[in-house]
Amino acid sequence: MWTVIIILLIGAYLLGSIPFGVIISRAVIRLDITKVGSGNIGATNVAREVGLKWGVITLVADALKGYIPVALAQYMFGSSTETAEALAGIVGILALLGHQYPIYNRFKGGKGIATGLGILLALSPISCLFSGIIFVVVVILWGYVSLGSILAALTVPLWLYIAGHSTFLILLSLIMPLLITFRHRGNIQRLLRGNERKWHKGGYLNRSTKRPRSSSE
Numbered sequence: 001m002w003t004v005i006i007i008l009l010i011g012a013y014l015l016g017s018i019p020f021g022v023i024i025s026r027a028v029i030r031l032d033i034t035k036v037g038s039g040n041i042g043a044t045n046v047a048r049e050v051g052l053k054w055g056v057i058t059l060v061a062d063a064l065k066g067y068i069p070v071a072l073a074q075y076m077f078g079s080s081t082e083t084a085e086a087l088a089g090i091v092g093i094l095a096l097l098g099h100q101y102p103i104y105n106r107f108k109g110g111k112g113i114a115t116g117l118g119i120l121l122a123l124s125p126i127s128c129l130f131s132g133i134i135f136v137v138v139v140i141l142w143g144y145v146s147l148g149s150i151l152a153a154l155t156v157p158l159w160l161y162i163a164g165h166s167t168f169l170i171l172l173s174l175i176m177p178l179l180i181t182f183r184h185r186g187n188i189q190r191l192l193r194g195n196e197r198k199w200h201k202g203g204y205l206n207r208s209t210k211r212p213r214s215s216s217e
Contacts, residue, residue, distance in 0.1 A: 008069065008076070008091055012073075012091045012092070013095065014098065014103070015068065015069055016095035016102070017103045018098075018102070019102050020058050020062055021040075021043065021110065022041050024050070025050050029050060031050060036049050037049045040111065043055045043056070043062060043114050060114075062099060062114035063117045064118055065099060066092060066095045066118030068118075069091050069092070069095050070095070074088050085123075085166050086169055086172060089168075089169045090172065092123065092176070093172070093176065093179075095115060096116055096180075098115075099112055110183075111183040112176075113149045116153060117132075123160075126163050127165075130159040131152040134151055134152045134155055138152075146187035149180070150177075157170050157177070
């Protein structure tokens, strides 16, 4: 049993480490996404530098990196007990760390929103919905994807508590928003200075010859 668990944890990290943003941008227009825009490998930078369609594809691929290992853990060990739920949560954290610090890309990864989305969707679809609503509302009202991402992540433990999940999973879920917020530290500094890019300003989703350095994912 322990051998299976260890393989599952390692597999979650390795799957999370696949840099789909890098792969897609190189395959589509032979672009090194790490050297343009924000330099981030996530969906937002891909959408801006390669195109919206490819950004969405990157988003889905990165989300699946979180969803698949967690869903596999649930399939193998169930999700009705606190121990099984905790194991699925730990698997999710490993997938998130893989995305943020991928072994295949010299440990330079994304900020974790899409992968976190996949993890939460597998763990608690209703919590995922609530966090998604927070994200959409913040982006619509203020236009900051980074702010929406951070607030959506920070509210995850609250939604898990309301949904009646185990105490251990709720405590474990505190790690995910901390990791995501830490990866957004540059965005937080720009938000405080008032020069963070907004979603609806200056062709945020379009490729830019100036390639300003700001991103939320």
